[in-house]
Amino acid sequence: MASVYIPTPLRKFTNNTAKVEIQASNVDEILINLTTQFPDMKKHLYTSDGKIPSFINIFVDDEDIRNLQEGATDLTDRSVVSIVPAIAGGVDFSKEELARYNRHIIIPEFGLEAQRKLKESKVLVIGSGGLGSPMLLYLAAAGIGTIGIVDFDVVDDSNLQRQVLYGVQEVGTSKAESARKRLAELNPHIRINVYNEKFTSANALDIVREYDIVADGTDNFQTRYLVNDACVLLGKPNVYASIFQFEGQASVFNFKDETGEVGPNYRDLYAYPPPPGLVPSCAEGGVLGVLPGILGSIQALEVIKIASGIGEVLSGRFFTFDALTFQTRTLKFKKNPNNPISGLNPTITGLIDYEEFCGLKTEKQVKEITVDELHLWMTEGKDFQLIDVREPFEYDIVNIGAELIPLADLLNKADTISRDKKVVVHCKMGGRSKKGILELEERFGFGNLYNLKGGVIEYISTYEPEASAY
Numbered sequence: 409m410a411s412v413y414i415p416t417p418l419r420k421f422t423n424n425t426a427k428v429e430i431q432a433s434n435v436d437e438i439l440i441n442l443t444t445q446f447p448d449m450k451k452h453l454y455t456s457d458g459k460i461p462s463f464i465n466i467f468v469d470d471e472d473i474r475n476l477q478e479g480a481t482d483l484t485d486r487s488v489v490s491i492v493p494a495i496a497g498g499v500d501f502s503k504e505e506l507a508r509y510n511r512h513i514i515i516p517e518f519g520l521e522a523q524r525k526l527k528e529s530k531v532l533v534i535g536s537g538g539l540g541s542p543m544l545l546y547l548a549a550a551g552i553g554t555i556g557i558v559d560f561d562v563v564d565d566s567n568l569q570r571q572v573l574y575g576v577q578e579v580g581t582s583k584a585e586s587a588r589k590r591l592a593e594l595n596p597h598i599r600i601n602v603y604n605e606k607f608t609s610a611n612a613l614d615i616v617r618e619y620d621i622v623a624d625g626t627d628n629f630q631t632r633y634l635v636n637d638a639c640v641l642l643g644k645p646n647v648y649a650s651i652f653q654f655e656g657q658a659s660v661f662n663f664k665d666e667t668g669e670v671g672p673n674y675r676d677l678y679a680y681p682p683p684p685g686l687v688p689s690c691a692e693g694g695v696l697g698v699l700p701g702i703l704g705s706i707q708a709l710e711v712i713k714i715a716s717g718i719g720e721v722l723s724g725r726f727f728t729f730d731a732l733t734f735q736t737r738t739l740k741f742k743k744n745p746n747n748p749i750s751g752l753n754p755t756i757t758g759l760i761d762y763e764e765f766c767g768l769k770t771e772k773q774v775k776e777i778t779v780d781e782l783h784l785w786m787t788e789g790k791d792f793q794l795i796d797v798r799e800p801f802e803y804d805i806v807n808i809g810a811e812l813i814p815l816a817d818l819l820n821k822a823d824t825i826s827r828d829k830k831v832v833v834h835c836k837m838g839g840r841s842k843k844g845i846l847e848l849e850e851r852f853g854f855g856n857l858y859n860l861k862g863g864v865i866e867y868i869s870t871y872e873p874e875a876s877a878y
Contacts, residue, residue: 410487413514421449426516436479522716529715532556535625536587538700541573546708548591556601559584570697609759612638623647629681630762636674649703654731656703663723671723676744777858779867793831834860
């Protein structure tokens with residue numbers, strides 16, 4: 409028998425049954441048998457002259473019967489027939505949209521009304537990288553009516569291992585603009601707004617206030633606190649995830665439930681950030697490519713639940729995932745009365761300088777050298793020592809002839825570092841080498857150390873573009 413999905417307005421005639429099984433060989437026969445079984449439905453499915461009214465669409469599986477053989481369209485025991493009437497109020501769906509979202513609409517607990525809510529929703533995704541890529545694809549495919557994308561970065565070769573929005577042809581182009589193009593190809597029925605600019609305290613409130621839901625796909629603490637605070641100040645839910653190597657986290661912050669109660673926010677978990685350099689970024693520490701796909705998809709799920717009003721939102725709960733062991737945990741947390749932005753005595757009443765807040769401006773600075781200056785030293789034969797503090801496997805991928813001393817061994821090998829000439833220390837992008845220099849200066853009083861700005865990646869992209877990047 410074929411399955412017939414009954415829309416919400418007609419379920420009062422089927423004893424609130426969302427799906428019924430009917431024996432029939434074609435569409436005409438299944439509608440006749442349906443109205444024979446539920447006679448009060450007949451006047452709503454047929455006009456006085458026995459035709460299906462124009463305000464009702466009938467689909468077999470994903471196809472409108474007007475594109476098939478109409479009432480003569482054949483059915484099998486696996487056929488799914490969907491009755492989709494027009495519903496007053498809100499936004500309307502085109503015939504193409506009804507076909508596109510059919511798999512949503514036929515879910516009894518979702519239906520046309522939840523799909524309508526998605527179309528009416530405005531979602532801002534901050535960051536279109538590892539987390540943003542899968543999230544944006546699924547939100548666009550699901551039918552979120554308006555999607556905003558904030559990202560000022562460009563696509564790099566190293567992004568393609570995990571940022572599935574982009575292909576080789578997008579390398580060197582704007583992430584936000586490339587994302588807009590890809591999402592428009594995926595779903596031409598949605599609106600996409602692009603903010604090809606850095607998300608800062610100066611523009612955050614103006615951007616966020618235009619949206620209903622914010623999803624945080626960022627990869628640094630200063631922006632993460634900025635996103636949280638902007639959402640708290642404007643009363644927007646913040647769908648969060650973070651990733652590192654094999655581990656991921658997710659939660660929903662600042663969510664107002666149906667009773668009007670607002671849930672905890674990011675600062676209820678972490679009122680203040682860790683010291684600069686303590687937690688490496690994905691660019692420095694790496695990330696398994698599939699991990700952001702998993703966590704970004706979880707973010708998309710939570711956005712859809714909030715927008716449609718279905719399910720139990722991940723508010724007040726903190727989800728953790730270990731990809732190596734496949735262990736998951738869901739931890740509960742509550743509002744902190746000492747929260748500096750939403751506690752009993754808040755000290756933060758507006759957006760602040762988040763680089764200063766995260767210690768990036770007060771952190772002790774080191775002497776730096778640019779890749780151009782280093783290249784000049786090399787070509788002129790200047791007498792200096794060059795040290796690489798990366799791991800051996802990184803050195804094997806690409807190196808510029810430096811002496812390899814992994815960061816973990818640096819202090820133990822301080823006696824091999826010259827004090828009589830300038831010493832240039834580098835890593836992949838500059839973070840680990842800066843940390844190593846600070847430790848050497850504090851522990852042993854070195855004053856002749858220079859950090860290579862941008863690391864080996866900056867150097868080879870400028871002077872050895874044929875070398876392997878990673």
